[in-house]
Amino acid sequence: MVRGKTEMKRIENATSRQVTFSKRRNGLLKKAFELSVLCDAEVAVIVFSPKGKLYEFGSASMQKTIDRYRTYSKNDCDKGAVEQNIQQLKFQITIMSKKLESLEASKKKLLGENLDSCCVEELHELESTIEKSLHRIRGRKIKFLEEQIAQLKEKQEKMLQKKNEALREQCMFQNQVPLATLRDVAPHRDAANHPMDVETELCIGWPRTREEP
Structure with a gap:
């Protein structure tokens, strides 16, 4: 059956x-x-x-066989993970290579090279990109000059402040001269500027004899 x-x-x-x-x-x-x-x-x-x-x-032994199985399974998983990582890295390398080639071509076009293959739209785009870059460069240049001017101004203000402090200290020193020194100097100045008056008698003719009492 x-x-x-x-x-x-x-x-x-x-x-x-x-x-x-x-x-x-x-x-x-x-x-x-x-x-x-x-x-x-x-x-x-x-x-x-x-x-x-x-x-x-x-x-x-059942445990020995299980441990052996786990070891082989782990190795297989590791190999699979490594292979997957290698494939992913190769894919990323390919993408990065294409990006580098594109950037290199754009760089040459910005420098004025290999423009024969560009159409009108691409040339307009390059012109717009260059104008934007020049605008950013001018802005950075102006900002840099303003920072330098501000630094010079601050430096000059500090120098003037130091000079003013030095002049102020000099004036304070002159105003603190002792009064005794001024008193000693004053009579000499008066004697030089105001000589003493001497009383004299002027006579015309023969001199008179002195009468005895």
Whole structure:
């Protein structure tokens, strides 16, 4: 009798489902055992029943096989991540190369080179870009000159302030000359400017003899 093909879907009947699970579980564990013996392969099978019961088979230590699996899985993940990073870097390098080529071409056009291939719109755009650049350059130049003028003005104001302070100190020193020195100098100035009057008698003719009393 030909056995019919079983449709791959969940068995709705609980009893039939449990019977099928037991038969196929035993067959799976048997095949795993045969594979490990015939081919000298390291085989580990873990099965949980619908009720959560554990069934397992390991040709070697189950923990050792699991650790080995984790090591290989980690290496595969690392290799995949590295390969993905390499592809991403190659893509970014390609984009950056195209940007550099575009910037180099724009630089040459701004310097007046390779203009034969430019259309009228591109030339207008270059002219507008150059005018904007000149405007920014002039603005920066004016700002720089204003800063220099402000610095010079501040420097001159400090110099004038120092000179004013020096003159003020000199005037204060002159006003603090002692009065005794001025008193000693005043008589000499009066004697020089106002000589003493001497009374004299002027006579015309023979001099008179002095009469005796």
